[in-house]
Amino acid sequence: MKKIVAIFHLLLVSSLLIAQTPKKYALVLHGGAGVMSEKSMTPVMQKEYLTVLNKALQVGDSVLSAGGTSMDAVEKTIMIMEDSPLFNAGKGAVFTHEGTVELDASVMDGKTLGAGAVAGIKDIKNPIRLARTVMEKSEHVLLTGSGASQFAIEQGFKQVPNSYFYTDKRLQQLQELLKKEREAGINDKHGTVGCVALDTYGNIAAGTSTGGMTNKKYGRVGDSPIIGAGTYANNLTGGFSCTGHGEYYIRLGFSRDISAMMEYMHIDVQKACQAEIEKLTQLGGTGGVIGLDKMGNIAMEFNTSGMFRGYIKSTGEKFTAIFK
Numbered sequence: 001m002k003k004i005v006a007i008f009h010l011l012l013v014s015s016l017l018i019a020q021t022p023k024k025y026a027l028v029l030h031g032g033a034g035v036m037s038e039k040s041m042t043p044v045m046q047k048e049y050l051t052v053l054n055k056a057l058q059v060g061d062s063v064l065s066a067g068g069t070s071m072d073a074v075e076k077t078i079m080i081m082e083d084s085p086l087f088n089a090g091k092g093a094v095f096t097h098e099g100t101v102e103l104d105a106s107v108m109d110g111k112t113l114g115a116g117a118v119a120g121i122k123d124i125k126n127p128i129r130l131a132r133t134v135m136e137k138s139e140h141v142l143l144t145g146s147g148a149s150q151f152a153i154e155q156g157f158k159q160v161p162n163s164y165f166y167t168d169k170r171l172q173q174l175q176e177l178l179k180k181e182r183e184a185g186i187n188d189k190h191g192t193v194g195c196v197a198l199d200t201y202g203n204i205a206a207g208t209s210t211g212g213m214t215n216k217k218y219g220r221v222g223d224s225p226i227i228g229a230g231t232y233a234n235n236l237t238g239g240f241s242c243t244g245h246g247e248y249y250i251r252l253g254f255s256r257d258i259s260a261m262m263e264y265m266h267i268d269v270q271k272a273c274q275a276e277i278e279k280l281t282q283l284g285g286t287g288g289v290i291g292l293d294k295m296g297n298i299a300m301e302f303n304t305s306g307m308f309r310g311y312i313k314s315t316g317e318k319f320t321a322i323f324k
């Protein structure tokens with residue numbers, strides 16, 4: 001009898017302990033990869049970028065630590081970067097060849113494999129929120145241009161003028177690129193924002209938001225709103241958000257390929273991201289990827305000289321960096 005009481009007691013104590021142990025969560029973000037060096041970026045500029053990255057991490061952390069969902073964390077974190085003029089997403093996005101701004105974004109829910117995306121957005125302040133609304137309130141995955149705007153208005157989004165997104169820095173980039181293009185035919189400017197989160201319920205969500213590439217023409221759409229290219233999430237494996245030369249990411253089926261490597265070859269998240277970046281390099285593309293798996297293990301891989309990036313975990317561990 002005594003023995004049974006002791007076993008019962010032990011079971012009770014251990015289940016109480018498990019209930020009290022805070023569940024693990026993690027969040028990783030990027031603010032674009034590209035050619036950047038400590039020399040070309042003043043300490044003041046570096047501090048400005050790191051301040052926004054830290055603010056975005058803090059916002060995501062407060063959602064997750066309060067028991068919020070990974071999808072809420074991804075949306076709120078990305079909105080901080082969309083509202084900052086420093087990143088190529090939302091306010092501060094790059095200019096098209098025609099001197100306007102066209103935004104792309106997507107989200108994916110790793111639990112349901114639900115996804116939503118928008119492309120060629122000219123008048124909605126936070127495309128990431130619209131992408132999530134497409135996932136939750138429409139029967140579709142990807143809406144583009146004026147149709148996406150019409151859907152946004154029907155869903156109660158306020159329109160902003162295209163000039164809301166303009167910044168002098170991006171206009172200058174377009175002008176410099178047009179000049180270079182006239183001289184040599186190149187287009188090498190990119191930068192985007194993204195976030196992947198694991199919540200306390202074990203669910204993973206990923207999202208990406210971008211202005212695309214400076215000087216883009218003909219309604220060009222990159223990888224960021226393409227599920228399986230720029231964004232992918234699956235609770236079985238992990239979640240991923242990409243930044244880089246979109247045409248290469250689309251052709252590689254980049255983020256879905258990482259997930260497949262993890263699922264079929266049982267490769268860990270970091271090795272799978274490294275292997276995919278290697279494929280990108282072989283193909284001649286540049287950029288980076290962030291990812292996390294169901295255990296909260298983080299990957300941040302890129303083949304450029306820098307990538308704005310950071311992560312935060314329920315353990316209190318926090319990291320931000322710009323250069324390699």
Ligand code: ASP
Pocket residue numbers: 032033189190191192210211212213221222223224230242243244245246247
């Ligand atoms: N991947 C984005 C695109 O190709 C740009 C970037 O990440 O810098 O549209």
